[in-house]
Each structure stands twice: as C-alpha cells, then as structure tokens.
Amino acid sequence: MSTRIVSLGVGLMLLTNALSNALSASAVPLLAVRPDLPMPSSLPGLVSRRVQLDLGRQLNVPFHTIEIEEATVQTWPDQCLGLNRPNERCVGDEVKGWEIAVSSEQRRWVYRSDRTANRLRLESLPNFSNQLSQQLLETAAKDTQQPATSLQILDIQPVVWDSGCLGISTPDVACTQAQVPGFRAIVANGPRANLGYASEEPGPTEWIYHLSEDGSQIVQNTVASETKAYVGTFFSNLEVVMPASSPFNSRIVFQSIAYSFVDGTTYFRTLTADGEVWIEMRDTRSNQLIETIMLRPVSVDEVADFEKLLTQQQFSDFDHIHYINENPMSAIDGAEFIIASRTTVGISAGERGLPDNLQAVVKAWRTIAPL
Numbered sequence: 536m537s538t539r540i541v542s543l544g545v546g547l548m549l550l551t552n553a554l555s556n557a558l559s560a561s562a563v564p565l566l567a568v569r570p571d572l573p574m575p576s577s578l579p580g581l582v583s584r585r586v587q588l589d590l591g592r593q594l595n596v597p598f599h600t601i602e603i604e605e606a607t608v609q610t611w612p613d614q615c616l617g618l619n620r621p622n623e624r625c626v627g628d629e630v631k632g633w634e635i636a637v638s639s640e641q642r643r644w645v646y647r648s649d650r651t652a653n654r655l656r657l658e659s660l661p662n663f664s665n666q667l668s669q670q671l672l673e674t675a676a677k678d679t680q681q682p683a684t685s686l687q688i689l690d691i692q693p694v695v696w697d698s699g700c701l702g703i704s705t706p707d708v709a710c711t712q713a714q715v716p717g718f719r720a721i722v723a724n725g726p727r728a729n730l731g732y733a734s735e736e737p738g739p740t741e742w743i744y745h746l747s748e749d750g751s752q753i754v755q756n757t758v759a760s761e762t763k764a765y766v767g768t769f770f771s772n773l774e775v776v777m778p779a780s781s782p783f784n785s786r787i788v789f790q791s792i793a794y795s796f797v798d799g800t801t802y803f804r805t806l807t808a809d810g811e812v813w814i815e816m817r818d819t820r821s822n823q824l825i826e827t828i829m830l831r832p833v834s835v836d837e838v839a840d841f842e843k844l845l846t847q848q849q850f851s852d853f854d855h856i857h858y859i860n861e862n863p864m865s866a867i868d869g870a871e872f873i874i875a876s877r878t879t880v881g882i883s884a885g886e887r888g889l890p891d892n893l894q895a896v897v898k899a900w901r902t903i904a905p906l
Contacts, residue, residue: 574631574650578606585652586635594639594688595672600726605636609647616647618656630654642690663691663718667750674753675722675742689721689741692770692855701745703756704849716748719855721768738861741768758852758892766888771857771881785809788838789845789900793871794819804830804904810838812904833903844899845875848892857881858889873900 583603591598611617611632615625632649645658668688676683696702699711725739743756762768786808793802801822803815810833816825845851860883870883873896886894 574608578603578633578635579651582606582633582635582648582652585655586637586646586648589655590637590639590644590646590657594668595684596639596687596726600639602638603635604638604643607634608632609634611647611649614654616649616654616656618647618658663693667746670750671720671722671744671746671753675744675755678755679724679740679742681724685724687723687726687739689723690719690770691721692719693717694719694855696745696747699752701747701752701754702852702854703745703754704758704846704852715752717752718746718748719770720744720746721770738765738767743768743856756852758849759856759890761890761892762858763888765861766884767859767861769857769859769881771855771879783807783811783813785811788842788875789903790874791871791900791904792874793906800825802906806833806838806841806903808838810835814904830904837903841899841903845896848895850875850880850892850896851878853880853890853893854878858884858893860884860888873897 584598586603587598587601590601609632611630613619613625614627614630616630616632619625630649632647632654633652635646635648637644637646646655647658648655671688672683672686675681675686679686694702694717696715696717699713699715700708701715701717721741721743723739723741741762742760744753745756746753760768783805787805788808789806791802791804793804795802799819801817801819803813803817805813805815807813812830812833813827814830815827817823818825854877858881870881873880873882880893882889882893882897886897889897
C-alpha cells in the first residue's frame, strides 16, 4: 500500500525528510521480537512515540507537536530498510515494519521503521544529518543573538546550487562555477500556527538559510528573510509556465501569474524585451482561453531600467519562496507568482508585509503591468 500524499499549508509540498538515523541502540534497548509473528493491525504506541521523539529532537520542537498522519505495513528488503547510505553494507533478510507519514508545521515527512522502531530512517534527504541540523541551529543562534534552544527548524528543501555562492547574490564577489548540493531551510524563534487557525498575534520571526550538503557553508539569506508581522515564509516546488499559445515574438523579461479566488480567472501578464506588455486571461478550472490583450508598449529604456532593478534588489535570492498571509483578520484574494529567468516567487500576502527588496520589485511591476 503506497503512502497517500497530502498538501499541508500551501500549494505543493515536497514529500521530504531531513535528517538521519534515529534513536541509537545505546539510547533505546533493542527488543527481541520473533520475525514470524504477524504484524499488528494498527501502529503501536511505542513506534509512534519513537518517531515523534526522533523528529522532535532533530527539529528542536516538542515531540507532541509531531502528528502521526498515516501508517502502512511494509516489508523492507534489508536491515537498512531500503535506504542504505554511501559505503554502508545492508545485509540480512527482509524486514517487516512500517511506513509512517508524520507532519511538523507545514511539512510532511515519511519514516521507515522495523516492527518496533529499533531501526528508524527518514526518506528523501538522507544527507541532512542530525549533525547538520545542529550546525544550522548553532549558526542561526549566533546570527540572531538568540539561544539555540529557542530556535526551531520549520522547513527544509533539497537543492543543487548553481555556484559556490549558494544562490545568494554577492556583488563584486567571484563565485566558484561548480554545482553544490545542499538545502534551503527556514529557522524560527517559535512555532507557527496552522494556516486557517492563526491567532491574532503575529507569528514567530523566521529566517531563511542556504546550506551546502557537507555543512561547510551555512549562510543566512537576509534579503528574503525580512518579512513583516503576519507574513510567513514557505518553500514552493511549483514550476509555473506560461501557456504555449502565448503570442510573444521577443525574449521574455518578466511574468506574473495571478489566480483570483473570486472570479475563477487566471491572469497571465508578460513583459518582453522589445517593450510589449501582454495580458492573457484563462478560466482557472478548464484553462480555456478567455482573452489575450496587448496592454501597452513600454520603451526599451524602461525595460532596461526594470532589469537593472531586478539585479539591484537581488530578485534571484527569492527563488522558490512563497510569502503567505497569516493574519486571520485580513483576507487575501488568490495567489500570484512572479517570474524572471529561473526565479519564481509566490505571493499570497499584502505588499507591506513583504521584504523591502521584494516590495520594490512588485511596486515597479505594478506600474508596468497594472492589476
């Protein structure tokens, strides 16, 4: 039986994990269990608690905030539960156990375990180790002048950085032009309320970090971290593309896709290098074209100034981040994604809650292509 993938918080959530092997044999006594015994029909409480303790310990959050969503009986191919690490020998016969989906904040994680969770592993991010999570918390504590015990890891996303600068703009600094495997992470100084049940109090302060896989580089993305009260940061894996029928005869400089929950229409706005601003309207449900209009021409100088602004405001630093309103007293109609080159940013919040650099880009874009 395969695990059911659900969406938590916003949009498309990666089915990821972060961290490494869990409770060691020295910490938890191994239980002698006859392998021929039938598996129980539901997840035992002991297994649930070990999963909660492991993820809570590694994310630095109370274990009771970790929710068990779903568990299915599985037969794993070896003692490594089918998740062998580099240079690890996995011997032994098949192992009966569990596949366990759990959630922490807006993130969903998937564990593999044997019958009693003496062996426990997380899927998808085997290289984000417990040691790396502690390095991240210690670095964030120094950067923010807050005790590490007060910080939590809210989200982790695997990424392959294009250069040694780890996706952060560094003017006048030469970046090594080699791909670097690593991660994005969100660290906060407190828990985040579930979306839809937010309190009237502002949420925690959140900081975005970029890491190399080996932990030799851990850098705060300061430009993207400067949100205001009631705006939360999330990672998005949604790749947004314009319809193939779009009538552009020139290089695309900038695009936005806005989804309106009120009228059920998706609005595609595009600026081209030759100074044309187009809007295409489609029915959100059927994707049927409603109308395509050339809004207005802009001068080549205006296009050049806007491209210069994108560089000055370090727009590429916002890639794959989605800013979401968490104020229950302020409704937001729909969501918008803005795109330049390979950078995609999601906005479901008022402009005033966004980081200053992103506000500047959005304001300039609204002048070029009004809503």
